[in-house]
Amino acid sequence: MSTAPHEDTYVVGVDYGTLSGRALVVRVGDGAELGSAVTAYPHAVLEETLPSGRPLPPDWALQVPEDYRHVLRTAVPAALAEAGVDPARVVGIATDFTACTMVPTLADGTPLSEVPGLEDRPHAYVKLWKHHAAQPQADRINRLAEERGEAWLPRYGGLISSEWEFAKGLQLFEEDPELYDRTEHWVEAADWIVWQLCGRYVRNACTAGYKGIYQDGEYPSPAFLGALAPGFESFVTDKVEHPIGELGRRAGGLTAEAAAWTGLPEGIAVAVGNVDAHVTAPAAQATEPGQMVAIMGTSTCHVMNADVLREVPGMCGVVDGGIVAGRYGYEAGQSGVGDIFGWFVETSVPASYAERARAAGETLHELLTRLAAAQQVGEHGLVALDWHSGNRSVLVDHELSGLVVGLTLGTRPEDVYRALLEATAFGTRVIVETFRDAGVPVEEFVVAGGLARNHLLMQVYADVLRLPLSVIGSAQGPALGSAIHAAVAAGAYPDVTAAAARMGRVHRNAFVPDEAAAQRYDRLFAEYVALHDHLGRDSGTMRRLRALRREARTVDLRATDQLEGAHA
Ligand SMILES: Nc1ncnc2c1ncn2[C@@H]1O[C@H](COP(=O)(O)OP(=O)(O)O)[C@@H](O)[C@H]1O
Numbered sequence: 001m002s003t004a005p006h007e008d009t010y011v012v013g014v015d016y017g018t019l020s021g022r023a024l025v026v027r028v029g030d031g032a033e034l035g036s037a038v039t040a041y042p043h044a045v046l047e048e049t050l051p052s053g054r055p056l057p058p059d060w061a062l063q064v065p066e067d068y069r070h071v072l073r074t075a076v077p078a079a080l081a082e083a084g085v086d087p088a089r090v091v092g093i094a095t096d097f098t099a100c101t102m103v104p105t106l107a108d109g110t111p112l113s114e115v116p117g118l119e120d121r122p123h124a125y126v127k128l129w130k131h132h133a134a135q136p137q138a139d140r141i142n143r144l145a146e147e148r149g150e151a152w153l154p155r156y157g158g159l160i161s162s163e164w165e166f167a168k169g170l171q172l173f174e175e176d177p178e179l180y181d182r183t184e185h186w187v188e189a190a191d192w193i194v195w196q197l198c199g200r201y202v203r204n205a206c207t208a209g210y211k212g213i214y215q216d217g218e219y220p221s222p223a224f225l226g227a228l229a230p231g232f233e234s235f236v237t238d239k240v241e242h243p244i245g246e247l248g249r250r251a252g253g254l255t256a257e258a259a260a261w262t263g264l265p266e267g268i269a270v271a272v273g274n275v276d277a278h279v280t281a282p283a284a285q286a287t288e289p290g291q292m293v294a295i296m297g298t299s300t301c302h303v304m305n306a307d308v309l310r311e312v313p314g315m316c317g318v319v320d321g322g323i324v325a326g327r328y329g330y331e332a333g334q335s336g337v338g339d340i341f342g343w344f345v346e347t348s349v350p351a352s353y354a355e356r357a358r359a360a361g362e363t364l365h366e367l368l369t370r371l372a373a374a375q376q377v378g379e380h381g382l383v384a385l386d387w388h389s390g391n392r393s394v395l396v397d398h399e400l401s402g403l404v405v406g407l408t409l410g411t412r413p414e415d416v417y418r419a420l421l422e423a424t425a426f427g428t429r430v431i432v433e434t435f436r437d438a439g440v441p442v443e444e445f446v447v448a449g450g451l452a453r454n455h456l457l458m459q460v461y462a463d464v465l466r467l468p469l470s471v472i473g474s475a476q477g478p479a480l481g482s483a484i485h486a487a488v489a490a491g492a493y494p495d496v497t498a499a500a501a502r503m504g505r506v507h508r509n510a511f512v513p514d515e516a517a518a519q520r521y522d523r524l525f526a527e528y529v530a531l532h533d534h535l536g537r538d539s540g541t542m543r544r545l546r547a548l549r550r551e552a553r554t555v556d557l558r559a560t561d562q563l564e565g566a567h568a
């Protein structure tokens with residue numbers, strides 16, 4: 001008897017998140033998830049010090065590239081073992097990564113932090129997406145681009161983020177010129193890991209477009225870069241420019257070394273790199289215009305396809321083929337979402353709550369959510385701003401910070417927790433309305449990511465947005481999205497959309513808006529918008545506070561021996 005196509009062939013998707021990497025073994029024929037494993041990065045995120053103990057300035061967030069290889073050596077074999085499939089039946093592997101996460105490398109891909117003698121140099125390390133110390137550079141890029149009327153600026157909603165490739169690159173150039181000179185490639189981690197797997201450096205179309213200011217086949221000109229900083233004019237030609245690979249294409253074959261790390265067969269397809277957010281849209285079968293996918297975890301990314309090219313103020317970007325080939329892919333985002341809830345739980349909840357949660361067998365998030373869910377809309381008397389990690393869309397300003405208004409001596413932790421959940425929904429509504437007003441309407445809101453498990457949060461979003469909420473049918477959306485790309489790269493499907501139709505899944509209309517709650521939220525949202533515009537656009541208070549903090553915590557970034565020399 002003949003078997004259905006791909007019944008006994010498999011692919012591996014690996015999702016590189018902020019704190020861990022997750023490998024998933026998936027059946028090519030129907031997307032069944034057969035085994036998975038997660039490896040936490042041993043160094044997590046370096047925010048206070050380097051591994052040597054050397055202190056870092058405020059707003060830095062670095063990573064250690066060896067942690068990414070460690071995921072290949074541990075999570076992939078563990079996922080294969082759990083799946084119980086014969087590794088010889090695996091035909092491809094694909095990865096997705098946080099972005100914009102940047103690795104400075106030598107010509108052969110060796111990260112500078114692995115070059116002997118550079119271990120103690122902060123700028124030698126990977127700059128994680130949430131490294132927010134390049135805001136002064138981003139401000140200058142934005143001012144100059146506007147003055148010169150650079151054609152690419154509207155494709156980024158009028159503002160380039162401090163998180164993206166050029167702001168981070170300029171920071172490296174200005175703060176550690178010696179390391180800038182030694183950097184031969186300024187590589188997205190999404191592409192670096194593919195380079196580790198197949199031995200070839202291919203720059204993926206997604207990060208090049210959204211994070212690398214690559215539009216219509218061109219980067220910002222040498223004249224622009226030179227006007228930004230003398231000496232920076234050759235940044236693109238020297239360090240950034242590289243052949244681009246379309247999403248879902250094969251970047252190369254798995255090397256013998258990577259085959260030994262992972263336990264997978266040498267030579268299988270390795271897909272072009274991709275971003276954790278964008279790769280998730282096909283996994284949720286949401287690649288049609290009007291379907292906005294929100295990948296809600298530590299942060300939220302919003303991605304949506306459209307057939308029209310529009311300028312959406314404050315979006316992260318619009319890229320032709322940025323999500324799937326043949327459509328304009330739009331991206332917006334909120335830099336802090338689950339991170340804000342996590343911060344609150346870790347820093348602002350009394351021990352008595354931790355005891356209650358323990359007694360009830362709940363996490364603190366679950367306890368606070370249960371208590372908050374018992375309230376009427378508006379009962380806590382609070383409204384908050386969700387900018388604890390800055391504002392990515394639509395203000396594009398990482399000097400902004402969080403705020404809770406309405407606190408009294410009667411305010412309880414569950415009240416503030418609920419206000420923070422709501423604030424992130426209001427932040428999303430600002431994004432959705434900005435898209436609508438720019439001629440790119442959102443008709444369905446599709447949630448993927450870890451926060452979908454919080455049903456109060458999901459209902460708040462449905463009510464605040466007045467939109468039906470669909471939820472991806474996989475707990476590992478990005479890894480499934482990568483598996484879909486692996487299947488396409490291996491030739492099992494003609495394109496990503498065809499693979500998604502067989503391998504993706506979604507629960508449509510899992511949460512629907514409640515009109516009475518929506519009306520109450522309209523009133524709270526009006527207060528949110530008033531604060532948003534005053535503190536985000538008009539008042540300089542938050543920026544001045546940030547400047548004071550920087551002044552008080554200045555750290556010298558030069559090499560320790562130079563510092564010692566200077567102090568001697
Ligand atoms: N029940 C919950 N409700 C709301 N937030 C939660 C809950 N449990 C964990 N979190 C937050 O969710 C975030 C983790 O989301 P997740 O999607 O698992 O991670 P990542 O974004 O790294 O992939 C953390 O920031 C954590 O504070």
Ligand SMILES: O=C(CO)[C@@H](O)[C@@H](O)COP(=O)(O)O
Nearest residue numbers: 017018098099277297298299
């Ligand atoms: O910015 C992007 C994608 O463009 C994300 O990689 C970044 O926000 C990190 O996402 P996570 O919160 O780790 O899922």
